[in-house]
Amino acid sequence: MRTPASRVAVVTTGGTIVSRIEPATGLAMPVMSGAALLECIADRVDIEAIEVLDLMCVASPHITPEHWLALQRAVAELVARSDIAGVVVTHGTSTLEETAWFLDVTLDTGKPVVLTGAQRNASEPDFDGPRNLLNAIRICRCPEARGMGVLVALNDHINAAREVRKTHTLDVETFQSGEWGFVGAVAGERVIFHRRPMRPLYVPLTGEGLPEVDIVSMYAGASGRLVDAAVNTGAQGLVIQAVASGHVNGAMFDAIVRARARDVPVVIATRIPNGGTRVGYGFAGSTRQLVDAGAVLSGDLSAWKARILLMLAIQAGLSGVEALRELFDTGIAARDDDLGKTPT
Numbered sequence: 001m002r003t004p005a006s007r008v009a010v011v012t013t014g015g016t017i018v019s020r021i022e023p024a025t026g027l028a029m030p031v032m033s034g035a036a037l038l039e040c041i042a043d044r045v046d047i048e049a050i051e052v053l054d055l056m057c058v059a060s061p062h063i064t065p066e067h068w069l070a071l072q073r074a075v076a077e078l079v080a081r082s083d084i085a086g087v088v089v090t091h092g093t094s095t096l097e098e099t100a101w102f103l104d105v106t107l108d109t110g111k112p113v114v115l116t117g118a119q120r121n122a123s124e125p126d127f128d129g130p131r132n133l134l135n136a137i138r139i140c141r142c143p144e145a146r147g148m149g150v151l152v153a154l155n156d157h158i159n160a161a162r163e164v165r166k167t168h169t170l171d172v173e174t175f176q177s178g179e180w181g182f183v184g185a186v187a188g189e190r191v192i193f194h195r196r197p198m199r200p201l202y203v204p205l206t207g208e209g210l211p212e213v214d215i216v217s218m219y220a221g222a223s224g225r226l227v228d229a230a231v232n233t234g235a236q237g238l239v240i241q242a243v244a245s246g247h248v249n250g251a252m253f254d255a256i257v258r259a260r261a262r263d264v265p266v267v268i269a270t271r272i273p274n275g276g277t278r279v280g281y282g283f284a285g286s287t288r289q290l291v292d293a294g295a296v297l298s299g300d301l302s303a304w305k306a307r308i309l310l311m312l313a314i315q316a317g318l319s320g321v322e323a324l325r326e327l328f329d330t331g332i333a334a335r336d337d338d339l340g341k342t343p344t
Helices: 036-041 065-079 097-106 129-140 225-232 251-261 285-291 304-313 321-338
Strands: 007-014 020-021 027-030 050-056 084-090 113-116 151-156 157-160 184-187 190-193 213-217 237-242 267-270
Touching: 007 036, 007 065, 007 129, 020 084, 036 050, 036 129, 050 065, 065 084, 065 097, 084 129, 097 151, 097 304, 113 129, 113 285, 129 151, 129 267, 213 225, 213 304, 225 237, 225 251, 237 251, 237 304, 251 285, 267 285, 267 304, 304 321
Parallel strands: 007 050, 007 084, 084 113, 113 151, 213 237, 237 267
Antiparallel strands: 020 027, 151 157, 157 184, 184 190
């Protein structure tokens, strides 16, 4: 007999996991309901103990900050209920890591929230959605998953929201955690955790909406005009996807200085998957010069995750350089100090 706290909510948002091939076009579209998805695992789980909320049905490239806000409200309401052990969110894999990180920073709960999806649609004979969904439900019912923050579970692996990245367009082994490694795995019916991710960041939502923050990439010969264009068209913050450990060329540096002169917050990330940003060189456009000009280094956050944190910071009134540096540095300090410790 299940206890009331073993009830799991499944929130569907669209994506490949609820997609089938349309006969007329031969192309996959998100058309399945959550109930239809659950039927795929009805022989392996008590579906009467699972509650389904079909919140939206969109392809994940179409996910917007407004969708994040609606999803955050829905998940927050569910985890506040005493009968809900955890929440599974099914999502398209294209932007899944962004949604996971947004929820990780804005949800204040110790209950498991697990995002999952699929690389193969329901019309394919090796559809991976059912196994991923079943594993996500098992994680929600695992006592050791409490306090882990938002997790991403696909292909029997468990990743932390901060660290996870999609690394392959087709492979079912697409989600990885880079140099940090998986936080756990699902082996049969058993959920195994290898380590605990750090969870130092929480930025409450103010209800004021999310500001416009753009990402501009650095590349050989970049002129800086895209930085100017973003500022001139109303960007309230900028993330620069720099090279190496956070460097840009002279023209990009000059454009960033112009943005800072207009009090636009600027965060520097890197296009390199591992290693993060750090001060180490002094040439024009180096991290040393960028920091001296008032830019903030993202640490180990990708450009798209740094954008989310900057959006949340600005809406919470944390747009000053020192406040932003403290916020972005928190993750690095926590990783050094608290890795492996159990959150309270």
